Amino acid sequence: MTNDSISRKFTTKIIVAVGAIMVLAGLAYVMITIYFTNNYFLEASQLLNRDVANHVILEKFQNESPFLEDGTPNKPLFGDLMHDMMAVNRFIEVYLLDPGGQILYSVVLDHSDKGKPLERVSLEPIKQFIASNGEQYILGDDPRDRDNQNIFSAASFNINGNEGYIYIILAGQAYESVNKSLVASYFFQLGGGATLLTIVISVLLGALSIIALTKNLREIITQVKRFKEGDYKARIANAESSDMSTLAVTFNEMAETISNNIEELKSVEKLRKELTANVSHDLRTPLAIMKGYIETMQIKQDKLSAEERENYLSIVSKSLEKLTKLVAQLFEFSKLEAQQIEPECEPFHIGELAADVQRKYKIIADKQKVSLNVEIAPNTPLVFADISLVERAIQNLMDNALRYTPENGHVAITAQTSKNSVEVSIKDTGPGIPVDEQSFIFERYKKSSTSRKEDQGAGLGLAIVKKIMEIHSTTIRVISLPEKGTTFQFSLPAYAG
Numbered sequence: 001m002t003n004d005s006i007s008r009k010f011t012t013k014i015i016v017a018v019g020a021i022m023v024l025a026g027l028a029y030v031m032i033t034i035y036f037t038n039n040y041f042l043e044a045s046q047l048l049n050r051d052v053a054n055h056v057i058l059e060k061f062q063n064e065s066p067f068l069e070d071g072t073p074n075k076p077l078f079g080d081l082m083h084d085m086m087a088v089n090r091f092i093e094v095y096l097l098d099p100g101g102q103i104l105y106s107v108v109l110d111h112s113d114k115g116k117p118l119e120r121v122s123l124e125p126i127k128q129f130i131a132s133n134g135e136q137y138i139l140g141d142d143p144r145d146r147d148n149q150n151i152f153s154a155a156s157f158n159i160n161g162n163e164g165y166i167y168i169i170l171a172g173q174a175y176e177s178v179n180k181s182l183v184a185s186y187f188f189q190l191g192g193g194a195t196l197l198t199i200v201i202s203v204l205l206g207a208l209s210i211i212a213l214t215k216n217l218r219e220i221i222t223q224v225k226r227f228k229e230g231d232y233k234a235r236i237a238n239a240e241s242s243d244m245s246t247l248a249v250t251f252n253e254m255a256e257t258i259s260n261n262i263e264e265l266k267s268v269e270k271l272r273k274e275l276t277a278n279v280s281h282d283l284r285t286p287l288a289i290m291k292g293y294i295e296t297m298q299i300k301q302d303k304l305s306a307e308e309r310e311n312y313l314s315i316v317s318k319s320l321e322k323l324t325k326l327v328a329q330l331f332e333f334s335k336l337e338a339q340q341i342e343p344e345c346e347p348f349h350i351g352e353l354a355a356d357v358q359r360k361y362k363i364i365a366d367k368q369k370v371s372l373n374v375e376i377a378p379n380t381p382l383v384f385a386d387i388s389l390v391e392r393a394i395q396n397l398m399d400n401a402l403r404y405t406p407e408n409g410h411v412a413i414t415a416q417t418s419k420n421s422v423e424v425s426i427k428d429t430g431p432g433i434p435v436d437e438q439s440f441i442f443e444r445y446k447k448s449s450t451s452r453k454e455d456q457g458a459g460l461g462l463a464i465v466k467k468i469m470e471i472h473s474t475t476i477r478v479i480s481l482p483e484k485g486t487t488f489q490f491s492l493p494a495y496a497g
Helices: 003-048 052-060 075-088 124-131 173-213 215-228 245-299 306-337 350-367 387-404 461-471
Strands: 093-097 103-106 139-142 145-159 162-169 346-348 371-376 383-385 410-418 421-428 476-480 486-493
Touching: 003 145, 052 075, 052 145, 052 162, 075 093, 075 103, 124 139, 124 145, 215 245, 245 306, 306 461, 346 350, 350 371, 350 387, 350 410, 350 421, 383 387, 383 486, 387 410, 387 421, 387 461, 387 486, 461 476, 461 486
Parallel strands: 371 410
Antiparallel strands: 093 103, 093 162, 139 145, 145 162, 346 383, 410 421, 421 486, 476 486
8 A cells, every 4th residue: 555545545534534523513503503592582582471471460350350259260261361362472371370389270271181281380480480570581380291391471469368370381382383393494404504514614624624734644654654664764854843743753763763773783693793703713713723733642642752742732721721711701791691690799898809819810910020919998998799790800801901911011900989989990001992992892802903913812801891890780981092001990889888
């Protein structure tokens, strides 16, 4: 699937979704409009007809009583009343209520139809209406519709000792029937027009706006597609100023991380090949030497003098020692790199450890005519670290220092207290390390150009030191200038007690 087809599919989905939302919003608007319009007309109708009940009492009950002498409702009076009222508003329904809200008479109710019409209405809305003089929009019980309330007009009377209320429903069932028909027609007319207009406008404006709004998103999709297809340089331009800056910046950072990881993997693969080649060479050389001298001794065993035999065995022994050391370094480095070694930290005095290392290397240093000193103050605090690993690191640094320090040179192990740590240094007076080579001397199989040919070996000593420092959450640093010697430094945490 091409980038264009993906963008078109995505844009089409958004346009359809927005169009559907607009249509639903249009329908909701129509329904809300009809609802509030209907309420507005009801409120206006109630306000305009609020005095109808008072007029009925003033005009109809002046000369005649709403009750006959036997106390029954004056049906002829209410018949004339309904006739007059419906001539003006055919939707009006008039009810005669007793003081408790009981419906005594109405010309619109069929009281034989038990269970359907109300026989009593709530007086609370009626009292509120009378108290506000009809100026508030109040709904009351509709005797002919148990489930809904309606607008009304009401007034109290007291004639010849007969009390009660005139309760007039202003929008009776006839009104509701006509209103529902009109509302349905109005809904379809307004709803149909609004929906059609909404669709047209939403499609036009939505398409234009979505195309503009998704420009940056489509650019992101394009770059992601390019990156997926192998173009690891694909990036989103001006990511920080994009409408979707968070997504754009995140993609750029992710792409950069992946690209760096790929380059790192390539570098690791290259180092792996170099490691294999170097290890093969370093293993093959002492093995070839051992094999050659052993074969020579086997062939010439009767012709070799004791001195020659001793010399051959010494060469084989040195090659075997070199081979053993190389295998041990490889094994140690592989465990450190695989994080299989956990430091067993304990408090110890760095001066005592340095003195032990000095004693071990004194014979080698004397043989090379190199002075070896330990310069550590007695009040130096204890350090908290893995003593065996730290000893291994110092030994590797001593091997390195003695390898490059010429005759009559000097090697020293020093320590200084710095805040909550102790800084250990191994200094030599060798030829130094060129500045441009100092950044990679801790990499495996990386050796300085000042190395002597006879000292070319595995190149794992400083790499092991670096790994030991890493598992102690510290670093190894180098300070060196040509012909000024070299200093390796690392810090260990002071023991807090």
